[in-house]
Every structure is written in C-alpha cells, then in structure tokens.
Amino acid sequence: MLSDPIARTRRFHRAVTTEAGVLDASFLGRGRPLGPARVLNAIGRGITDIGEIRAYLRLDSGLMSRLLRGLEDEGLVTVESSEVDARRRSVALTEAGEAEFAAYEALSDKQAADIVARHPHPEVLLQAMDIVATALGYERTTIEIVSPLDPRAIVCLEAYYAELARRLKSGFDVNLSADPEARDMEHPRGAFLLAMQDGMPIGCIGLKGTDKGYAELKRLWIAPTARGMGLAQRMMREAEARARDLGITCLRLDTNSVLSDAVAMYHKLGWSEIERFNEDPYPDLFFEKLL
Template identity: 70%
Template sequence: MTEQTDLTDPIARTRRFHRAVTAEAGALDSSFLGRGRPLGPARVLNTIGNGRCDVADIRSYLGLDSGLMSRLLRGLEDEGLITTASAPNDARRRLASLTPKGAAEFDAYEALSDAQAAQILARCPCPDRLLAAMDIVATALGIERTEIVEIAPDDPRATACLGAYYTELAQRLATGYEVQLSADPEASAMMAPHGAFLVALSDGMPIGCVGLKGTDKGYAEVKRLWTAPSARGMGLARRLMDQLEIRARVLGIDRLRLDSNSALTEAIAMYRRLGWTEIERFNDDPYPDQFFEKIL
C-alpha cells in the first residue's frame, strides 16, 4: 500500500475520506447492518419505506440503471418484503410498496442506523464540529440532486428554515432581531393564488427557503431568503431566486421588490448580480436599510 505522507494533498485527503465512509457505511458488507443482505437492496427498501413508490423515481433518486434496479426489486419481492404493481391510472408506471414483513424490516434498519449514527458521534469529542463537516459534505455531494419544492409556509420544513433564518438575523444584525417587530407577512400572502413559498430539500432535509408575498400594491415582495451555512457558495440561493421568479410569472406578477440589511453583504451582492435595482424605502419595517426592485 502506498503511504500518504502529504498532509496538504487534496486528492489524497479526498480518497482517504472515501475509504473511511465506504468502510463505516458497510458498502462492501454482504450483510449490511447484520440483516442478511448487502447495502444495495437495503437502500432500495429504505427509499420505499421513506415514501418513494414510483419505480422510475426510485431508480433516478438512487442513480441506478434499469437492469440493476430490476434485480434489486426482484430480490426484495422474492424475500416477501415488497410488492410491485402498475399504477391505477397509467399501466406504464410501476409502483412499489412495503409488505408488513418489509415494514418490519424497514423499522429494524432504522433502529440499527440510528444506533450506528449515535456511536459515530460518541467517538468525537466535538460532535458539533463533526456534524457541521458532515452537513457540508452531504450538501456538496448532493447539490445537483437538491429539490426545490413549493409548500405551505406553516409546513414543518418551512418553519424549520424560518427559525434558523430568524436566529441568524438576531446574531448578525447590530440591532438584533425579533420577528414580531418586523413587517412579517401573513402566511396566506405566501400561498397561491397570491404568492408562494419554496423550500430546498437535500435528501429530504430542508437547507434553504424563500417566500413570495403577494400584495395589492402593484408588486409582490421576495421574503425570507435563507440557505443553510453548509450550502453557501454552491449556487443554491440563486436557484431559489430563479425558481421564485418563474413562480411569480406563472401567477401573473411582473414587478418584484425586496428589502435587506447592509449587514447581509453576500445577499446584497447577489441581488445586484441578478439584476435587481436599488430603490427608495417602500415600507416601515425597522430592520432593513437596503431596498431593491426587479421588473420581470
């Protein structure tokens, strides 16, 4: 084995990371987590158990070719863990679902995986640093698969993002931040047909959000743009803004406004890059000191 002695070599360090994760995850084990089958079928079972039932969607999500997907499904069917059938309204689509035996196996994997994760965190004297590093890695490796979905602003995934956003504002603004003192939009104003609320999901975990607040003033407002620290610099904020503009056009909105605070230098620089124009103050919110408009 070639010894890796250059502690600054990014390639060697990345390959070491790959080997560590492969070994820890049991990617080469013939009995993943001791349940009698390798990682491949276990991941398919996990994906179905987490709510993905369309076979084409599962294959795309896991990055599998059709031949391997068919073999993995057949093996799980032979074990009596899943069933597959044509979709009621489209015979070309196949749907997979867990049997009672499969649901029990899914639960067993969940308990074992949770215990494994707890053991990994317990080894590290600084688990918060380890978690922050894992968040960055997971986001970077999955950034192309990050989904942007429209949900209600009171959905738990939305409120999780908003809570993190408000906490960060309280830390970054010289005045602190109390959401009840801001011009906080009503939830109904960020729902169709007036507006929208978008969340970015990385393997199901919310890592960013942005809201579109409808008004009766001839424009709509962009509100609550936030991305998790682990996702910054990867283009996610721009993707959220691009998708929000598309949604605005669908709703027949052609003029957008937003406000910000000069402490949020990265956001203000992005707005300027995206073609937003600085304008005079248009609201009485006590926190913003920068105001922008964009004509779609």
C-alpha cells in the same frame, strides 16, 4: 500527503465505505448487503415509482430488477404496473417489509448516534458531514412549494431569524419586523419555496402577495453548509418564475447592508435600488425588479 487533495479524498471514501458497511454481505446484521437495504429504505421513505428509485439511487435497470426480485422473493415488497401507463411500475412494502424497514431504521439511528458520540465536538463533526453531503448531493436538490406553516419551513425560518439576531447590530425580533401573514405566501397571493436535499431542508424563500401593485420576496435563507454553490440565485429565479405564473409584474425586497453577499447578488440578478417603501425597522436597503 496531508496537502494532497486526491489522497485526502480517497482516504475519506475508504473511511465512509468501511463505516457504512458497503462491502458487508449482511448490512447491519440483517442478512442482506447494502444494495437491497437501500432500495427498501427508499420505498419506506415514500419513493414508490421504480423509475424514481433508480434515479435516486443511480442504479441501472438490470441491477434494479435484480434487487427488486430479491426483495419480492423475501416477501418484503410487491410490484405493480401503473393502470395509466403500463411502462411504469410502482412498488410497496408488505407487512414484513414494513417491519424490516423499521428494524433498519432503528439500527441505522444507533449507528449514527455512535459515530457522533466518538467525536469530542459533535457539532463540528455534524457540520463537516453536512458540507460533504450537500456538495455530493447538490445536483439532486429540489425546490418545492409548501405552506409557510409546514414544519420544515418553520425550521428554516427560525434559523433565518436566529442568524439575523446574530449578525444585525440591533439584534432581530420577528415581532417588530414586517412579518408577512402566512396566507400572503400561499396560492393565489404568493408562494413559499423550500429547497430540499435527500429529505433535509437547506433553504427557503417567500413570495408575498400584496394589494399595492407589487409583490415582495421575503425570508431568503440558505443553510450555511450549502452556501457558495449558487442555490440562493436558483431560489431567487424560481421565486421570480412563480411570480410570473401569478401574473405579478413588479417585485420588491428589503435587506440590511450588513448582508453584503445578498446585496451583491441582488445587483447581479438585475435588481435596482429604490427608496424605502415600508416602515420595517431592520432593513436599510430596498430593491425592485420589473418582470
């Protein structure tokens, strides 16, 4: 059984559904099952279009209607039709709904903290959770254009810098690198792309505009628990698409040969090695791609 992937997966499903209270008639003791609680959570997190909530939670229209009707009867939500398109409806929390959402958040945070505290090596447990969550939710990964100064972008960039410091023999000091100005990675000069999954940033890449006849791709980073599923290639292609939208016809990037997986990917995606084009002390390989 220990070597049977089917048995191990089903054991995992049973453990998660039991711990999460999927079968409880009163999820977290608030008097309603998990279904309406998840809808309430989605609304509280800012998903107000009913169609988007259905897609996010993978609910059919009949069940979605019943769950919303129940929350309306409790006085927790209000539903309105769009003024632009009567076929689309949006939902919002009432004051009582806001209070219920806050109560669920506090209880869910405590439940999560208790689960993590059980394990003698919490970071190992959290990493396993991240791997599973990323794999299960990969199809729902979205790529957003944000400011490179967005707090979520900064989290990714700091993780990227820390990884370079570990992997490069010379270490890494961002102050010594050719670190792009934030404005160079914002419209209309460039863009900064963030990969998001269920509210968690799991990757980033910057498109840096220059006045040298080319733009650069910078700061490609994918969370370790999200690697190997094609997200880096997707981010590269999306950055190239943004470059085309801005009328950019030539892209360049630099990297270090220690990052062998990245180097192999650049070759696979049609990038060509060129001579050094900057004075950054950290890269030893340089690439170009004509769009």
